[in-house]
Amino acid sequence: MKLRSVDVLGGGPGGLYAARLLKLRHPHSRVRVFEQAEPASTFGFGVGLATRTQQNLEAADPETFAAIVANSWSHEMSMAVGGRQVSLALDNLIAIGRSTLLDVLRSHAADAGVEFSYNSRVAAAELDAELVIAADGVNSGTRDARAEVFGARIDVHKGLYLWAGADVALPRAVFAPVRTEYGTFVAHAYPYASDRSTFLIETDEETWRRAGFDVTTERLPFDASDEDALGYLGDAFAEHLHGHRLIGNRTRWLRFRTVSCERWHDGNVVLLGDAAHTAHYSIGSGTKLAMEGGIALDAAIADASDLEEALAEYERVRRPAVEHLQETAARSMSWWDSFPTRLDLPVEQLLVSYMTRAGKVSVDRFATSAADVVRTALAQYARCDVSEVDDGNRNEWVLRQPLGKSFGSRRVRASEIPGLRPVRVSLSDPWGSAADTLVKEIGADEAASGVLLTTAADTGSVLTMLDVAERIRRETDMLVVAQLDPSATDLAVGALVTERVDLVDLGGAA
Ligand SMILES: Cc1cc2nc3c(=O)[nH]c(=O)nc-3n(C[C@H](O)[C@H](O)[C@H](O)COP(=O)(O)OP(=O)(O)OC[C@H]3O[C@@H](n4cnc5c(N)ncnc54)[C@H](O)[C@@H]3O)c2cc1C
Known part of the structure; x- marks a missing residue:
């Protein structure tokens, strides 16, 4: 028309x-x-454009x-955890x-x-x-x-974020958590010009309150920046700011909607x-x-x-x-909300967890762009030397790894493990109050030797079940077995490598 x-x-x-x-x-x-x-x-700092968008x-x-490309800045990605930083030349970011x-x-x-x-x-x-x-x-x-x-x-998110900047082009994009006396803050930062980077920082509500940022937010005029927060976080993230300060532009704590x-x-x-x-x-x-x-x-x-x-x-x-x-x-x-609970993992395993978080990228696919990172993560998972990792048949190798002395392989038949408590996961929110109750109940079950999780076959349900599995693994001392359809092998392998489940039964949903 x-x-x-x-x-x-x-x-x-x-x-x-x-x-x-x-x-x-x-x-x-x-x-x-x-x-x-x-x-x-306008306010705000830089925005990222991935390859497909370009x-x-x-x-x-x-x-x-x-003209957009001529005025933009390219970068590679990295994650910095526990004093180690690992880079990924992922894409044309x-x-x-x-x-x-x-x-x-x-x-x-x-x-x-x-x-x-x-x-x-x-x-x-x-x-x-x-x-x-x-x-x-x-x-x-x-x-x-x-x-x-x-x-x-409009769903208002519980966590808080602060969209700040830095007057320096960081050498690469970085995801970096920092533990402070109040709790964990996580930065998502990337360069977007020769002298500028976006430095977005997020945290949970409890940490935000403990740090007194509820008070600084409350008294902040609508068009001002939260200089108290910028000063404190500038010190907390000093290592990642390379001697520079955080800068604001009507920067205040917000909840994502x-x-x-x-x-x-x-x-x-x-x-x-x-x-x-x-x-x-x-x-x-x-x-x-x-x-x-x-x-x-x-x-x-x-x-x-x-x-x-x-x-x-x-x-x-x-x-x-x-x-x-x-x-x-x-x-x-x-995944980012629960990120601080995973900080015991080495950075390579965390990167695999990050890449596989939404079920779009398998471990195998991630390996096509980051073979070394994946190989190291697999060795960390199997507690072996990197030279022992088989890149040729990754999924099979992951499934073949033993678990302690009790299990010769991560792929099991759940029916052969006595005392597993069967739990069908039909929750919509793995972090909601119904999930909290379920995890607590499972943790209190002293009669069970472990838990056998099942769910519907669709990818969304499987991903939610794996989120619940990860919570049970981290919040209780239960052995966690997930039963999945063979078509979900990639998801099962991702969950094993990132320590969200202990064992998998690929015999299909019960
Ligand atoms: C913390 C944070 C980080 C982000 N990072 C990224 C990123 O890395 N990559 C990315 O792609 N996106 C990112 N975004 C999202 C991105 O900024 C927005 O999604 C994007 O700007 C949306 O564009 P828009 O044109 O729909 O709206 P906006 O950019 O919000 O534009 C709306 C415009 O409408 C004007 N307006 C409103 N009401 C009226 C009115 N009544 N009369 C006249 N004018 C009016 C406003 O002044 C404004 O200029 C981020 C957002 C946030 C909050």
Whole structure:
């Protein structure tokens, strides 16, 4: 269909990118962007763009993509735990400052003929256009004004994060936990310019309160940075800051909010980006989702005969990808929440745990990009020398390893182990109160020799069962046996290598 006029609410990455794509495709239409802030007043530091995202952006708009790449900074990844740091040359990871990204998107949108109104806080209902794109961010007024129509749901996460920066390009991206007198803080940090890095720090609520950050947050004016937190954490992370300080930009402790909506459009108004959906920052996908949403919206409009058909198609095409990513993000968030409980593991095993956390990457697949790390992790798991690890048939080798003197192999028949307490895991949240009760009950069962966990065959249920298995293993002294379908061998191997289960029965769900 041909569009005559488009008004975009919000000059973030989603709104600016969609505006340019639509103006390029419909050169005779009027495309306007309304942004409440000044062009240069954005806050935040850098955002990361993974390889797949880069490919999608390049295919949609090579010119803008080239400018993004020219202004970005590439990095490899590493994890630093217990005085050891291990790097991964994983992928073509790049990061770009949020304000630089917005400059690039704004100038390319302007080149295409998009009109701008900065310092204009408007409501969707005030706009008069054939299509209104509400790209007004996580606090979307458009979504909130019609929350019932959009079926909006906002889940507030219990943990806290602080989006800070450092005035130095770190040599590589790093995940680093630091234990303090109050508890553990974890940094997710990466360079994004020659003199800047994002330095995001997260912690649990109890640690945050013990450190007094509930008080500093309470008394902080809305546009100030929490200098007390930045000073304290700058000292705590001194080793990783290479002599530099943490810097703030309206930096305060926040709780991540996961936004989801049953519908993304109502009449001629369509939600885009964070307004419609968010995904936890640990998979670095918010900007990607907002920009890819713009690509999908533009394509759906081009192919449809009217607006209703176009917006329905946009949702039909985009929703599965978004929900899939949100599920991955939820698992990643839980993994990071429970990260401090795993700090007894050596860094290589932790890296395998990190990569396999959402069930997307198997140990074998991870080994194609990080053979040495995986080999070392396997040796740590089997308590043997790295020279003894068989890279040729990794899964079989993992399953063949003995457990102490009692089990000649990690692959067992559960029916041959006497005294196992059978537990069918049907929980939705492995960290919720029902799981707390279950783990406690199992720990108190003195009659059982161990626990045999079963669940439904779908991947989501298996991953949840393995989360519960890991909790039982860490919080009780029970032997943990998981029964899985042979098709879940990769998940079983990942769980063994990362010490989430002791033994597996691959005979299928009982
Ligand atoms: C801690 C943290 C780390 C992150 N790290 C990453 C990362 O590494 N990689 C990544 O891809 N993403 C990351 N993100 C997410 C990313 O910042 C957002 O997902 C992304 O900016 C969403 O883009 P958007 O265009 O939908 O919304 P936004 O960027 O939020 O833009 C919305 C715009 O709308 C404007 N606006 C709102 N209401 C009105 C109104 N009524 N009138 C006019 N203007 C209005 C706002 O001023 C704002 O400029 C991170 C987010 C957080 C919180």
